[in-house]
Each structure stands twice: as structure tokens, then as C-alpha cells.
Amino acid sequence: MKGDKRAQSTIERLLCPLYMKNRQNVMIKGTKDGLSLQLNDTCSYEALLQELDEKLVNLQGRENDSPLISVRILAGNRLLTEEQQQELKERIRDQKNLVVEDIVSNVLTKEESQRIIDEQLITSVTTIVRSGQVLEVAGDLLLVGDVNPGGTVRAGGNIFIMGALKGIAHAGFAGKKEAVIVASFMTPSQLRIADCITRPPDDHDQEGHHQMECAYIDESQQIMIDRLQNLKHIRPNITRFKGGR
Secondary structure (H helix, E strand, O other): OHHHHHHHHHHHHHHHHHHOOOOOOEEEEEEOOEEEEEEOOOOOHHHHHHHHHHHHHHHOOOOOOOOOEEEEEEEEOOOOOHHHHHHHHHHHHOOOOEEEEEEEEOOOOHHHHHHHHHHHOEEEEEOOEOOOOEEEEOOEEEEEOOEOOOOEEEEOOOEEEEEEEOOEEEEOOOOOOOOOEEEEEEOOOEEEEOOEEEOOOOOOOHHHOOOOEEEEEOOOOOEEEEEHHHHHHHOOOOOOOOOOO
16 A cells, blocks of 8 residues: 555656646656556657657656556557667656556557458368368358368368368467357367367267257357357357458
């Protein structure tokens, strides 16, 4: 409790002189977790640094043994390079007892944008995945063909197999727990969705009654297998086939 009161007192002393000036390039606000630095995303980077340095001067008078204060930088629509992010962190870190926990921006890098696009694509493949082979896509996978025992299919999103699944299928491999696995004949050696793993019981002979099935993670975080007809109730937003590649 004592450390929390001292941290709050430090924040108040920091903010008082800042409210006396109408500065817009860097706005510092106290939060329950520490400080947030909101950066003007229209001014030049040089002007941003200049005002940041001016405001950091107000920190020099506080006690050296003050508790650590967490700082969150809000960059808005400004895209900060790796070098600029590092420079901001170093300037703030030079002030004792301040540590940058996070830098948040509304702008995506080219790589991040491409990753999101890839994850939303449906990749259609016509092949047989044989033993020892691995077929992997970033988004959803539509496979027209079988996955033989020893074969593996992996997708960042959902997996739809128009054929027999007898090998391994891993949907949502990047952590997408709402992903599903659908197959015309569901007799896999192993099913994976995100970080959940299971395999059907030995008496699960789905080929005997020719009914398409789906696998999904239920509320208890277990992989369940159900009739495909129930998928629209389990995942109502799953039907989004619009083209592909």
C-alpha cells in the first residue's frame, strides 16, 4: 500500500505542471496502472521528441527511491519505426523509475496487413496428402481429396476436407480456438484445434454411415465431434465462402 501511495503521489507531481500548458504533441495522463503518453500523430517526429524531452524534465525532481511507474505509449495513427520505438523507450528509461510496458499504434505494418489478408483467404487444393507429407496454409483450407494415415494438414483457420481424413488435422494452429475441422469421412489419427489435442475413440467408424462431421472446441475447452448439420448452430458465422485462390 505504501508503494502504491508513493507512486500515485509521483504521478500527481508529474502531471501538475503539465496541465498548466496547452501542449498537444505529447499528452501525459495518469492511469490506475501508471502513465499513458498519447502522441500527436500529425506533427513531425522531431517536434514530438522536443516536447517529450521538455515534459520529461519535470521528472528530474522526484525521489530516486520512488517505485517503478509503468508507461504505455499511444501512437495513434503514427507508424513508428523500430528505431523510433527504441529511441522513445531509451529517452523515457533515462528517467529513473519509468519503464515502457507497451507501444500501441492504430497503423499496421505491411507485413502485419499481409498476414491478416492471408489468414482470411480460403486456399483450395485438390490432392491426396500421403504419409509423411504436410500441407499447410495461413488461412482456411479447402481440400478436395484424402488425408491418408501419416499425412498432416495444418491451417491458421478452418479446415474443410471433401474426402477422408485419416491422418492428422490441425486447425487454428496460431491459437484460433473458434476454428473447426470438417471432413466427409472423419476417421483421423489425431485432431488439433489451437492448442487442444484429441483423437476419436477406436470404435469411431464414420465411414460406415457416410455422414459428414465437424470437430470444434466446446465451452469446456474440449474437442467435440458432431454432425455437420449442427455446425451452423455451433459456429453461425462459419459460412463465408467468397471466392478463394
